Amino acid sequence: MEALVCRKLGDPAETEPGSEESPVVVSKNQPIPPLDSDTAGRATSLNYANYLQIQGKYQEKPPLPFVPGSDYSGTVDAVGPSVTKFRPGDRVCSFAALGSFAQFIVADQSHLFPVPDGCDMVAAAALPVAFGTSHVAIVHRAPLTSTQVLLVLGAAGGVGLAAVQIGKACGATVIAVARGAEKVRLLKSMGMDHVVDLGSENVILSVKEFLKKKKLKGVDVLYDPVGGKLTKEAMKLLNWGAQILVIGFASGEIPVIPANIALVKNWTVHGLYWGSYRIHQPDVLEDSTRELLSWLSRGLITIHISHTHTLSQANLAFAALKDRKAIGKVMLVLDHKISPTSKL
Numbered sequence: 001m002e003a004l005v006c007r008k009l010g011d012p013a014e015t016e017p018g019s020e021e022s023p024v025v026v027s028k029n030q031p032i033p034p035l036d037s038d039t040a041g042r043a044t045s046l047n048y049a050n051y052l053q054i055q056g057k058y059q060e061k062p063p064l065p066f067v068p069g070s071d072y073s074g075t076v077d078a079v080g081p082s083v084t085k086f087r088p089g090d091r092v093c094s095f096a097a098l099g100s101f102a103q104f105i106v107a108d109q110s111h112l113f114p115v116p117d118g119c120d121m122v123a124a125a126a127l128p129v130a131f132g133t134s135h136v137a138i139v140h141r142a143p144l145t146s147t148q149v150l151l152v153l154g155a156a157g158g159v160g161l162a163a164v165q166i167g168k169a170c171g172a173t174v175i176a177v178a179r180g181a182e183k184v185r186l187l188k189s190m191g192m193d194h195v196v197d198l199g200s201e202n203v204i205l206s207v208k209e210f211l212k213k214k215k216l217k218g219v220d221v222l223y224d225p226v227g228g229k230l231t232k233e234a235m236k237l238l239n240w241g242a243q244i245l246v247i248g249f250a251s252g253e254i255p256v257i258p259a260n261i262a263l264v265k266n267w268t269v270h271g272l273y274w275g276s277y278r279i280h281q282p283d284v285l286e287d288s289t290r291e292l293l294s295w296l297s298r299g300l301i302t303i304h305i306s307h308t309h310t311l312s313q314a315n316l317a318f319a320a321l322k323d324r325k326a327i328g329k330v331m332l333v334l335d336h337k338i339s340p341t342s343k344l
């Protein structure tokens with residue numbers, strides 16, 4: 001099968017796959033993972049964590065060589081002898097620790113979710129990690145209520161664009177922070193209560209002015225996939241009793257959240273590693289993914305995909321993340337062997 005293989009650590013955004021310097025190569029002869037009692041399907045996906053992992057900067061460091069990739073969708077190609085829930089041709093989506101940047105992936109049937117009729121398959125592949133992370137953080141961990149104010153940093157990125165929509169689905173007042181006119185336009189068109197353009201505005205002044213106009217005291221829940229200086233600024237906007245959802249560090253800088261201020265202001269800091277729920281609380285993760293697929297099929301959330309590339313263009317896909325050009329999700333789709341039942 002065809003797969004993107006990471007053969008050494010490095011930046012995959014810098015060079016074309018297969019060139020001497022590139023850490024990744026498109027292999028046309030990657031062995032198909034053997035099927036035992038499991039289920040197999042086609043795969044597609046791209047996440048910021050995959051980019052970090054190929055550079056050796058992610059918390060999970062698999063031995064080389066490895067096929068990266070986490071969430072995916074596809075049609076079931078074959079089933080193992082003890083599979084009862086799925087048949088070849090079924091439309092499914094899921095996520096794996098590794099291996100979705102490939103034509104085939106093997107998954108236990110308990111890890112697969114049926115994609116509801118009417119759901120676009122590329123959208124279903126974009127959903128598990130980005131929307132799952134934001135849903136577990138905002139709905140399960142916080143949980144956000146309709147009377148609260150949610151502040152989302154990196155709001156036009158993969159997890160951010162999911163977080164703002166989930167915040168609105170909860171009925172909360174949602175403030176989105178992003179950089180650049182295109183991102184701001186999209187966030188405004190999605191009905192955000194306030195959007196800060198980091199390219200031209202001071203986040204503290206802009207949010208304070210909005211809160212004053214709306215007679216609101218401050219921010220109740222901070223959703224933070226960015227870190228660094230922006231977290232420091234956002235902390236100045238938090239209410240007594242606020243919650244901080246620590247999601248990631250796209251800025252490359254791990255922020256300091258002073259314990260003395262957390263004490264005085266009664267803040268709760270939630271560290272959230274979504275993937276680890278599969279080990280520690282799989283029911284939370286499964287219920288969340290099912291609910292999100294149902295929301296997707298009913299049009300309560302939409303998946304915005306700004307870049308779609310094939311495996312051999314993986315450098316362009318990673319560059320979209322690196323250069324902050326991604327709006328919503330960046331997808332890798334396989335450029336051949338399209339299943340007639342799949343829209344991929």
Ligand SMILES: NC(=O)c1ccc[n+]([C@@H]2O[C@H](COP(=O)([O-])OP(=O)(O)OC[C@H]3O[C@@H](n4cnc5c(N)ncnc54)[C@H](OP(=O)(O)O)[C@@H]3O)[C@@H](O)[C@H]2O)c1
Nearest residue numbers: 048154157158159178179225248249250251272273274324
């Ligand atoms: N905790 C978990 O379980 C979990 C799950 C998924 C993702 N994450 C983490 O969440 C973070 C965001 O992931 P994502 O998939 O949403 O990424 P993404 O689509 O690239 O979005 C990240 C956003 O961060 C902002 N940003 C600020 N400084 C940046 C910089 N120096 N480089 C790149 N972006 C920068 C960008 O917004 P502007 O350009 O508009 O400022 C960008 O839209 C990553 O650190 C990822 O590892 C964590």
